[in-house]
Amino acid sequence: MENERDFDPQTMTMATAEDFSRMWRELYGNKLMKPSKYGSFHAMRLGGYVYIARDEDGNIKVGAANNVEKRMCQHKKKYGILKLIAVIYAKRFMELEKFIHYELEPFQVYREWFFSEDEKDIFGKIENLIEKHGELFEAELVQYK
Numbered sequence: 001m002e003n004e005r006d007f008d009p010q011t012m013t014m015a016t017a018e019d020f021s022r023m024w025r026e027l028y029g030n031k032l033m034k035p036s037k038y039g040s041f042h043a044m045r046l047g048g049y050v051y052i053a054r055d056e057d058g059n060i061k062v063g064a065a066n067n068v069e070k071r072m073c074q075h076k077k078k079y080g081i082l083k084l085i086a087v088i089y090a091k092r093f094m095e096l097e098k099f100i101h102y103e104l105e106p107f108q109v110y111r112e113w114f115f116s117e118d119e120k121d122i123f124g125k126i127e128n129l130i131e132k133h134g135e136l137f138e139a140e141l142v143q144y145k
Contacts (some may be wrong), residue, residue: 001090001137003026009014009015010042014047019136020023023133024128025098027099027102027103028029028102031088035107046091046092047066047091048064048089048093048094048098049065049066049067049088049089049090050062050064050088050090050093050096050097050122051063051064051065051068051071051072051084051086051088052070052084052085052126053075053082053083053084054082054087054088055080055081055082055083056080056081058119059109059114059115059117060107060113060115060116060122061075061112061114062097062100062112062114062126063112064094064096064097068084068087086123086126087141087143088126088130088139088143089136089139089140090139090140091135092136092137092138093137095137096137096139099129099137100125100129103126104125104126105126107121
């Protein structure tokens, strides 16, 4: 199956590759998962953060990092000042980031950047995903700044 190649069953803890694959099909049908820059989700990336930041124009960036402060400093050089508005800790943060990107696809501007006239549209989708499937990603914290 196409989706299962993106997951390494040996690195799963609570969830298995089949759990993620089943959830993906339920949410997104036969749409293929875009490849990760890492090629796959793997054990070296267990435990980290999905961060949500806003630029001066109101565009929202959803990214993943082990060290959010360091990542925000890197972004400052590239994009200017970004305001960190939410952080989600999850053991399966790389998978969570990928699912959030697909949930927000109607609002996508470019890659990991999204925009909506009403930010509640974006945050509602993120909160809904965490509420319904947070256990699968072992999401432990949603913190709004």
